[in-house]
Amino acid sequence: xxxxxxxxxxxxxxxxxxxxxxxxxxxxxxxDVRTWGPLLTDQMRKLGVDSIPIGILIAAFxxxxxxxxxxxxxxxxxxxxxxxxxxxxxxxxxxAPVLTGLALAGRVGASIAAEIGTMRVTEQVDALETLxxxxxxxxxxxxxxxxxxMFPVVVGVAMMVGLIAGWWASMGLLDMSxxxxxxxxxxxxxxxxxxxxxxxxxxxxxxxTAVGCACGLQARGGSEGVGAAATKAVVTSAVLILVLxxxxxxxxxxxxxx
Amino acid sequence: xxxxxxxxxxxxxxLGAIALxxxxxxxxxxxxxxxxxSQITARFRDVGQVQVGNAVVIRGVKAGKVERIELAxxxxxxxxxxxxxxxxxxxxxxLLLGASSLFGEWQATVTGRxxxxxxxxxxxxxxxxxxDKDGAxxxxxxxxxxxxxxxxxxxxxxxxxxxxxxxLAFNDSAARELRASIHSVSLMSNDLxxxxxxxxxxxxxxxxxxxxxxxxxxxxxxGFLRSVARxxxxxxxxxxxxxxxxxxxxxxxxxxxxxRLNQISKSFxxxxxxxxxxxxxxxxVLIKVDKGQGTLGLMVNDPRLYHHxxxxxxxxxxxxxxxxxxxxxxxxxxxx
Numbered sequence: 001x002x003x004x005x006x007x008x009x010x011x012x013x014x015x016x017x018x019x020x021x022x023x024x025x026x027x028x029x030x031x032d033v034r035t036w037g038p039l040l041t042d043q044m045r046k047l048g049v050d051s052i053p054i055g056i057l058i059a060a061f062x063x064x065x066x067x068x069x070x071x072x073x074x075x076x077x078x079x080x081x082x083x084x085x086x087x088x089x090x091x092x093x094x095x096a097p098v099l100t101g102l103a104l105a106g107r108v109g110a111s112i113a114a115e116i117g118t119m120r121v122t123e124q125v126d127a128l129e130t131l132x133x134x135x136x137x138x139x140x141x142x143x144x145x146x147x148x149x150m151f152p153v154v155v156g157v158a159m160m161v162g163l164i165a166g167w168w169a170s171m172g173l174l175d176m177s178x179x180x181x182x183x184x185x186x187x188x189x190x191x192x193x194x195x196x197x198x199x200x201x202x203x204x205x206x207x208x209t210a211v212g213c214a215c216g217l218q219a220r221g222g223s224e225g226v227g228a229a230a231t232k233a234v235v236t237s238a239v240l241i242l243v244l245x246x247x248x249x250x251x252x253x254x255x256x257x258x
Numbered sequence: 259x260x261x262x263x264x265x266x267x268x269x270x271x272x273l274g275a276i277a278l279x280x281x282x283x284x285x286x287x288x289x290x291x292x293x294x295x296s297q298i299t300a301r302f303r304d305v306g307q308v309q310v311g312n313a314v315v316i317r318g319v320k321a322g323k324v325e326r327i328e329l330a331x332x333x334x335x336x337x338x339x340x341x342x343x344x345x346x347x348x349x350x351x352x353l354l355l356g357a358s359s360l361f362g363e364w365q366a367t368v369t370g371r372x373x374x375x376x377x378x379x380x381x382x383x384x385x386x387x388x389x390d391k392d393g394a395x396x397x398x399x400x401x402x403x404x405x406x407x408x409x410x411x412x413x414x415x416x417x418x419x420x421x422x423x424x425x426l427a428f429n430d431s432a433a434r435e436l437r438a439s440i441h442s443v444s445l446m447s448n449d450l451x452x453x454x455x456x457x458x459x460x461x462x463x464x465x466x467x468x469x470x471x472x473x474x475x476x477x478x479x480x481g482f483l484r485s486v487a488r489x490x491x492x493x494x495x496x497x498x499x500x501x502x503x504x505x506x507x508x509x510x511x512x513x514x515x516x517x518r519l520n521q522i523s524k525s526f527x528x529x530x531x532x533x534x535x536x537x538x539x540x541x542x543v544l545i546k547v548d549k550g551q552g553t554l555g556l557m558v559n560d561p562r563l564y565h566h567x568x569x570x571x572x573x574x575x576x577x578x579x580x581x582x583x584x585x586x587x588x589x590x591x592x593x594x
Contacts, residue, residue: 045264156278186286186287
């Protein structure tokens with residue numbers, strides 16, 4: 001048991017280390033625009049545009065549940081319009097980035113790890129090197145750039161959908177007027193809320209794609225290795241999203257609060 | 259073809275997302291792009307919890323928002339507000355900052371100086387901020403709920419300490435003693451009133467008896483006078499007539515005595531009241547004596563004084579006995 005604990009810790013650290021190493025190599029490979037440039041649009045569509053429906057679905061239910069939960073939690077002494085405040089703050093700053101990030105970690109992280117892992121075990125990566133293609137520039141850079149740009153896009157859409165869903169739920173399911181909800185949503189709104197959520201989403205995008213690429217490039221031993229790489233990519237990405245969430249809260253929110 | 263389709267879709271999604279986020283953010287921020295607004299500046303010493311974006315109200319109606327808050331020279335804080343273009347300011351306007359709810363929301367209120375809440379602090383702030391050479395409105399910060407709660411808490415604390423002091427001074431035993439004293443005085447007063455009533459009734463009865471006795475005596479005297487007059491005609495010396503005259507005089511004197519006694523009986527009721535107040539005073543004196551207050555109280559409550567007095571009397575008695583026995587020992591009378 002002790003051995004298995006030690007092995008899993010070592011593998012986790014190795015995974016993070018290799019993700020960091022691949023990220024640094026990706027930064028170096030940014031110069032090779034002719035390699036990754038033509039592939040960027042495809043990756044952005046696959047990672048971002050194709051993920052928007054799942055982002056919208058999550059955000060819609062999230063907004064509705066949050067409005068109902070806020071209304072249930074507030075007693076008579078708390079004004080109803082604070083439902084709007086709670087929905088706005090929670091959706092924009094926390095739930096939309098984190099829940100969408102976790103969903104994309106499952107969808108995008110596993111997809112990248114499986115795709116690159118398959119290329120690795122079928123020696124297509126070696127073939128790229130043989131053809132004088134830099135595998136980092138060809139496989140990693142377009143995915144990481146796509147994650148960096150498209151995660152905030154998906155999360156931004158999710159934020160707005162979550163807010164609109166909360167507004168709709170407040171009017172349709174709760175005894176609230178539109179003016180009340182909007183008053184609450186405007187009450188403590190700050191552009192920082194949007195900025196904070198989008199920056200977090202960008203960092204999640206880089207982390208998820210880097211971990212997916214690293215796990216895929218480390219895949220060994222056929223289809224079983226590809227499956228293991230995909231699983232590992234999802235788990236590591238999810239943990240990394242939560243760690244980054246706490247990191248931004250401590251570094252940015254705590255700094256503003258003090 | 260597929261590449262171009264991807265590019266179009268991607269561009270549309272990105273631009274759409276940016277437009278959506280921007281539009282909702284501007285809506286929530288109540289930005290007014292393209293709307294003409296008038297700008298007004300007010301100056302304060304302190305702006306409390308007011309922030310950029312807080313509402314500006316006139317007579318309770320939202321008419322603008324706080325645009326900018328900045329520090330200025332001379333220890334001032336300048337607050338710039340924007341108002342809807344068609345909004346007219348009240349005469350002699352001032353800007354008041356205050357909490358609009360219990361949940362940390364603040365707002366700025368534009369009002370006339372005559373409508374300012376009656377508060378020395380607010381008046382002082384407005385007087386201090388008036389007369390800016392750049393035309394900034396005078397501003398004041400109304401006390402927020404935390405300050406009011408703090409003051410109320412202080413008052414409650416003072417009342418609690420006063421109540422505690424009163425509780426210490428007027429404890430259970432003091433209350434019991436006071437109640438017992440009042441009860442004793444009440445009992446004594448009742449006894450005294452009963453006694454005075456009985457005595458008054460007795461005196462009334464005596465007075466009535468004396469009066470009826472006097473009247474009977476007068477009637478007897480008249481009858482006797484008539485008998486004596488008839489007898490007088492039968493006697494020659496007039497002794498009987500003299501006796502009768504003296505008897506009539508005695509009857510008159512008895513009647514006068516009876517009337518005086520009646521007056522005394524009436525004045526006894528007044529005396530009863532006086533006696534009651536005297537008894538009440540005597541009771542308070544006795545309570546003081548009982549508590550050992552004053553000279554008499556000390557004498558009564560201190561057994562040592564009694565023993566000293568007793569031994570002094572014994573000594574004096576022995577001294578007098580010795581003086582009787584041996585007067586020359588104490589008195590030496592020499593004429594020459």
